[in-house]
Amino acid sequence: MDWSLIVVLALVGGFFLWRQSKNAERAKVATDRLESDTRLYQNIKTGMREYNFRERNERFWEAKDRQLLFETAHLSAFHVEHFAESRVGFYFKDLEEFGLYGFFAGNGDEVHESYYRTDRSFQKEETLLYNE
Secondary structure (H helix, E strand, O other): HHHHHHHHHHHHHHHHHHHHHHHHHHHHHHHHHHHHHHHHHHHHHHHHHHHHHHHHHOHHHOOOOOOOOEEEEOOOEEEEEEOOOOEEEEEEEEOOOOEEEEEEOOOOOOOEEEEHHHOOOOOOOEEOOOOO
């Protein structure tokens, strides 16, 4: 029996098992990120429905940067200044996370919406990966 062949086969097999476990870890991290981002995206969309409903009777455009616009049992909404977009920042109490919505009207009927995970200052912009 050739022991060197057995050792090589054991090493190769161990390497493939290690690679498979690393790939499984990466897949789990990616799945968790997608679920977390989708949950935050859905909350931002819900927050924007509330914002659009309240905007009819409020003067949100007069708010200062990071000024509280309104608060509910589930979220707080803030005006966020930006050079190109109209932005609303949210703090979601149940998720304990901050989200940021951006809106830009382009030429004609072009509309660009942005959804971000952010921090308390609303300066960080981490684009969300989400399933609709």
